[in-house]
Amino acid sequence: MFIILGLIVVFIVILILKPWEQRACAWREDRRALVNGVLHVCVTCGAEMALPPGKKPRRCMAQDRS
Numbered sequence: 001m002f003i004i005l006g007l008i009v010v011f012i013v014i015l016i017l018k019p020w021e022q023r024a025c026a027w028r029e030d031r032r033a034l035v036n037g038v039l040h041v042c043v044t045c046g047a048e049m050a051l052p053p054g055k056k057p058r059r060c061m062a063q064d065r066s
């Protein structure tokens with residue numbers, strides 16, 4: 001019985017998190033790369049984005065490449 005409950009809990013957690021939709025980008029700032037801005041480099045997909053200081057990329061750029 002507990003096994004079934006555990007499976008249901010896991011199933012619900014997977015539905016909530018939706019790992020197949022969350023291509024979580026790990027943006028890393030590289031302040032040395034630009035003079036007037038911050039170069040954000042995604043560790044997971046390798047995307048690069050130059051933004052003004054204080055701003056961060058919202059989503060993964062890898063989805064635009066496909």
Ligand SMILES: [Zn+2]
Pocket residue numbers: 024025026042043044045046047060061062
């Ligand atoms: Zn990415």
